[in-house]
Amino acid sequence: MTVIQIILIAVAVFGFVAAVSRFRRRSIGFRQLTLWTLLWAAVASVVTRPETASEAARLLGVGRGADVVVYLSIAALFYLQFRLFARVEDQERQITELARELALKDLKE
Amino acid sequence: MEKRVIVIPAYNEEKTIGEAVRGALHVADRVLVVDDGSSDRTSEIAAAAGATVVRHAVNRGLGGALGTGIEGALRLGADAIVTMDADGQHRAEAAKAAFDRLTEGDVDFVIGSRMLEGKGNMPARRRLAQFLGNALTYVLFRRWVTDSQSGLRGMTRAAAERIRLRSSRMEVSSEFVKEIVDKRLRLAEIPIEAVYTDYSLSKGQNFAVGVQTALKLILRRFLD
Numbered sequence: 448m449t450v451i452q453i454i455l456i457a458v459a460v461f462g463f464v465a466a467v468s469r470f471r472r473r474s475i476g477f478r479q480l481t482l483w484t485l486l487w488a489a490v491a492s493v494v495t496r497p498e499t500a501s502e503a504a505r506l507l508g509v510g511r512g513a514d515v516v517v518y519l520s521i522a523a524l525f526y527l528q529f530r531l532f533a534r535v536e537d538q539e540r541q542i543t544e545l546a547r548e549l550a551l552k553d554l555k556e
Numbered sequence: 557m558e559k560r561v562i563v564i565p566a567y568n569e570e571k572t573i574g575e576a577v578r579g580a581l582h583v584a585d586r587v588l589v590v591d592d593g594s595s596d597r598t599s600e601i602a603a604a605a606g607a608t609v610v611r612h613a614v615n616r617g618l619g620g621a622l623g624t625g626i627e628g629a630l631r632l633g634a635d636a637i638v639t640m641d642a643d644g645q646h647r648a649e650a651a652k653a654a655f656d657r658l659t660e661g662d663v664d665f666v667i668g669s670r671m672l673e674g675k676g677n678m679p680a681r682r683r684l685a686q687f688l689g690n691a692l693t694y695v696l697f698r699r700w701v702t703d704s705q706s707g708l709r710g711m712t713r714a715a716a717e718r719i720r721l722r723s724s725r726m727e728v729s730s731e732f733v734k735e736i737v738d739k740r741l742r743l744a745e746i747p748i749e750a751v752y753t754d755y756s757l758s759k760g761q762n763f764a765v766g767v768q769t770a771l772k773l774i775l776r777r778f779l780d
Contacts, residue, residue, distance in 0.1 A: 543620040543724050550590070550610040551628050 455494045463487040560584040560655050561634035563625030565618055566642035567592040570601050577605035579648035580640060583655065588628050589642070592621040598642075608632070619728030623721040630716055637716050638666075641707040650748035654710030657746050664715040664741040665732075667701055668708030672747035679752060685766055692770055693730045696777045699737045701745060705729045708748055715741050723776070726769040 466483035469475045475483075493500045493516060500512025509515050562584040566573050573589065580587045589602040593615035603609045610628055612621065622639060629637045636658045638651045646668070654666045671686070686705060693704040709732060711719070719735045721728055736743050 539724055540722065542614065543616045543623070546593075546612040546614055546616050546620065547624045547627065550612050550624050551631060554608070554610055554628050554631055 452494050456491060459487045459491045459494070462490075558635035558659065559586070559633055560636050560638070561586045561588055561629040561632055562651055563588050563590065563622070563629050563637060563639045564602075564607070564642050565590045565592060565621035565625055565639070566594065566598050566602065567615060567618075567621070568594045568596050568598060569642040570594070570596040570598050572644040573598050573642050574601045574605045576640065576642050576644055576646075577602050577607040580651060581606050583648045583652040584638070586629075586632055586634070588625055588632065590621040590625040590628070592616055592618075617725035617728075619721055619723040619725050619731065622728055626711075626716050626719070626721075630713065634716075635713050636710065637713070638710040639707065645750045645752065646708050647749065647751065650708055651710075653746055653748065654708065657744055658710050658712055662742065663744040664712050665736050665743045666710035667703060667732075667743065667745050668706050668710075668748035669701070669703035669745040670706060670748060670750045671702040672745060682752075685763075688766070688770075689730070692773060693733050696773060697730065697734045697737050699733055699743075701733060701743070703745070704733055706748075711741075715739075723772070725772070726765060727773045727776070730773055 463484060466475065466480055466487070470477070470480040493512075497512060500516055502512075504510065504512045504515040507515060509518065560583070562580040564573070564576055564580065564587065566589055569576075577587050577589060587607040589598075589607040589609045591599040591602065591609055591611040593612045599609050599611055608628075610624065612624065616624075625639065626637060636655055638654045640646045640651055650668050654668055657663065657666045686703065689705045690701065690703070694700045706729070718739045718741070719732070721731055721735070723731050735741070
């Protein structure tokens with residue numbers, strides 16, 4: 448096993464443990480736990496058996512296994528970025544509503 | 557007699573808010589200042605000058621403050637609402653003209669334009685920014701107004717109740733135009749004179765804020 452494999456496996460294990468502990472503290476739901484578990488399992492399997500990526504690449508019609516990993520990662524990052532953006536916008540709006548209600552609380556005709 | 561309320565959103569405007577309030581009180585029954593989380597004495601000075609003051613606990617930006625002001629004016633029982641800038645660039649006569657135009661009864665919304673009838677004494681760089689703002693507003697919302705970024709607007713109670721503002725910051729000016737179009741409000745532009753002092757120029761949008769505002773508008777338009 449190469450050094451990079453050991454590091455990445457450690458990261459995956461750490462990520463998985465973190466997800467489980469968050470689930471047990473109920474800070475994430477079951478659906479999110481499943482999602483993260485699948486993600487880290489995929490990372491672990493590609494790291495231990497790089498052929499997995501090549502097989503996936505053939506299946507998807509992409510040249511190399513490493514390319515599949517990069518493409519999928521970028522897609523996933525974009526998606527997460529979008530969700531984060533939407534959530535921040537929502538929160539901005541909620542803060543404005545809070546500030547508004549507080550400000551107008553004592554306003555009378 | 558209809559109840560006229562002037563809304564003045566203000567963020568750190570202690571130098572000019574007092575005079576703005578005193579002027580506004582000449583032409584309205586009530587002046588509502590929304591202190592948008594200022595760190596200076598804006599609230600005290602506005603209250604001392606005779607305004608009703610509400611305060612945001614944290615700074616929310618122009619759009620947030622205007623939304624609060626309009627909602628507040630409705631709760632105060634306003635029949636007509638005019639918004640004005642706190643930096644002293646709008647004269648009270650302009651607010652009066654907006655109220656009077658609404659009283660005529662054939663329009664729901666009034667925008668005070670600094671560009672009508674050759675009264676545009678706007679500095680050249682402002683005018684360019686102005687044009688870009690108008691053009692973008694037109695492209696996105698299909699309505700040409702000569703001063704889409706004007707801070708002087710008037711609306712009837714019915715119009716104010718229908719308008720929904722979602723943006724927190726500067727893009728609110730164009731959002732008003734969007735709401736006017738979407739809700740099929742009858743719009744009139746009236747000529748107003750703006751007073752440009754070094755102070756009011758220093759408080760306006762700078763280039764970076766302008767770009768940010770434009771990007772947000774475009775994003776909203778295509779994500780909503």
